[in-house]
Amino acid sequence: MARQMMMVLMAVVAALCLASVCAARPAANPYTVEGRVYCDTCRAGFETSATTYIQDAKVRVECYNRRTHELVFTAEGTTDSTGAYKIFIKEDQGDRVCDAVLVDSPKPNCKLADPGRDRSRVILNSDNGMTSRRRFANSLGFFKDQPLAACAQLLQQYQLSEDEN
Numbered sequence: 001m002a003r004q005m006m007m008v009l010m011a012v013v014a015a016l017c018l019a020s021v022c023a024a025r026p027a028a029n030p031y032t033v034e035g036r037v038y039c040d041t042c043r044a045g046f047e048t049s050a051t052t053y054i055q056d057a058k059v060r061v062e063c064y065n066r067r068t069h070e071l072v073f074t075a076e077g078t079t080d081s082t083g084a085y086k087i088f089i090k091e092d093q094g095d096r097v098c099d100a101v102l103v104d105s106p107k108p109n110c111k112l113a114d115p116g117r118d119r120s121r122v123i124l125n126s127d128n129g130m131t132s133r134r135r136f137a138n139s140l141g142f143f144k145d146q147p148l149a150a151c152a153q154l155l156q157q158y159q160l161s162e163d164e165n
Helices: 002-024 151-157
Strands: 028-040 058-064 071-078 084-091 097-104 119-122 134-136 140-143
Touching: 028 058, 028 097, 058 084, 071 084, 097 140
Parallel strands: 028 134, 028 140
Antiparallel strands: 028 084, 058 071, 058 097, 097 119
16 A cells, blocks of 8 residues: 555656646747838838838847847748738747847838837747737838928928928
8 A cells, every 4th residue: 555655656746847847848839929010101210191011021030148149049021911920939039038120121212221110129938927929029110212292291290390490
């Protein structure tokens, strides 16, 4: 009887040890990074009612080692007809620092990345209280070479016109 109890106890301990090891390993294929890419037709530095969204723009998720700043992971995606992208990330990135980053615009007159909107931080680990595996990056933008003629009036609505007194 004592021998059977010892066997049961050993099986329970082994199961608990195995469960703790499995819980420490990151899940496979857990995250989707989603966002949009736009052409800032007014060169305002943010989305406006004149903004257009870019099909076939390239976006990359880059993850860096927090201590050494070495690039350790990348994944790329392309936008659809609405300027939206989804990039699938196969595993939890742990303590790494990750950003969604603009790579390229197919529009010849809208290729200059907006320095304030060329990347967006995304958290790709499960140690933060977020239960969803979907991660939403802020919109990323390229500047149009020349602003549209209607932009001056549009930006006055935002009180951002350069001609303000």
